[in-house]
Each structure stands twice: as structure tokens, then as C-alpha cells.
Amino acid sequence: MEWTTVDLGNCSVLRALDVIGKQWAMAVLREAFNDVRRFEDLQQHLGVSRSVLSRRLNEMVDDGLLDRVPYREGAGRERYEYLPTEKAWGLYPVMVGLMQWGDRYLADSDGPPVRLVDRRSGRPVVAAVVTDDSEVCAPSDVAVLPGGSLRTRPTGD
Structure with a gap:
């Protein structure tokens, strides 16, 4: 297969970046994967404006990455937390890969800020x-082999 003949109109990488490549999307997912899921906690920990966070959360709910779940503490008003969906958890290996790339090439001289280990064995992940x-x-x-939806561009013959 000659890669330059592939029509990128249905490229899965570009489609994925259209969803997760938006500013704050991966940061919000990182927080949700680490149990920071309430609006106020997300806003405080990320240091992002309420309007930007609200817009991003709504987009991520629309994209099927987060479920918006109501909660109420005591007699307080109803608020929401944002739970990662199965679709979001599918990005966890991507998040780990990005983190480890950053650890390898961009970490402080003291090393990475966090380590990931298996809960049972304690071995690095x-x-x-x-x-x-x-x-x-x-x-x-x-x-790289052709898949069922591969389209090719016309050649200039």
C-alpha cells in the first residue's frame, strides 16, 4: 500500500484529534481518571475559567467522553460531577503513553512528577x-494494511 495514495478524509487519527485535541480535553480527562470529577474541583485544580471549563465539559458530554451526573450535598442545590465513559477509558492507554513520553523527554531534572504502578504487584505500568x-x-x-473503509485518492495518471 502506498501511503501517499490514501485519502485522509476518514482518518481515525484526525477524527480522534477533533475530539481530544481541543484545549483542556486531555487535562479534563486526566483529572477525571484521577477522581477529580466535580465542576468546582476541576476548575480549582486546573485553574481554568468557569466559562471555558463549562464549554469544554458540555462538548465532552456531547462527544460521549463524560457522563454528567447530578449530586446534592445535604440541603444544598443540585450540582454535577463528570464521570468518564467507556469511550473515555478507551483513551487511558493514550494518556499513559503521552505521560510517559513527557516523562522521558520533558520531565524536570528530578524526574517525573508521578509514577504509575500496578495496585496488586507494585510493578511499573x-x-x-x-x-x-x-x-x-x-x-x-x-x-499498515488496508482496512474496510480505506479510500484512495485518484492518481494523476
Whole structure:
């Protein structure tokens, strides 16, 4: 397959970036993955304006990344927390990969700010490209093959 002939109009990477590439989207997901899910907590921890956070949360609910769930403390007014959906949890390996890339190339001289470990074994967790039977693949081991919805651009013959 000649990659330059591929029509990128239905590229999954570009479609994903259209959803998660918006400013604050990955930061909000990072917070939600770490149990920071209430509007006030998100706003305070991220240091983002209420209007920007409100707009981003609404978009992420519309995109199916977060569920908006009401809660009430005592006799207070109804408020909302934002729970990651299955679709959002599907991005967790991407988040881990981004974090580990940042740890490797952008961390402070003291090292990364946090570490991820398996709760049961205490062993470090890493993001990796693996086969469906868990064999780790180097980028050079991966072949790109046509899928069912591949479209090609007309050639200039």
C-alpha cells in the first residue's frame, strides 16, 4: 500500500484529534481518571475559567467522553460531577503513553512528577504497542494494511 495514495478524509487519527485535541480535553480527562470529577474541583485544580471549563465539559458530554451526573450535598442545590465513559477509558492507554513520553523527554531534572504502578504487584505500568496476544512490537515491526473503509485518492495518471 502506498501511503501517499490514501485519502485522509476518514482518518481515525484526525477524527480522534477533533475530539481530544481541543484545549483542556486531555487535562479534563486526566483529572477525571484521577477522581477529580466535580465542576468546582476541576476548575480549582486546573485553574481554568468557569466559562471555558463549562464549554469544554458540555462538548465532552456531547462527544460521549463524560457522563454528567447530578449530586446534592445535604440541603444544598443540585450540582454535577463528570464521570468518564467507556469511550473515555478507551483513551487511558493514550494518556499513559503521552505521560510517559513527557516523562522521558520533558520531565524536570528530578524526574517525573508521578509514577504509575500496578495496585496488586507494585510493578511499573508502561504503555506499549502489543499484538493481540501481548507481544510487544517495535514500530519497525508494525505493517499498515488496508482496512474496510480505506479510500484512495485518484492518481494523476
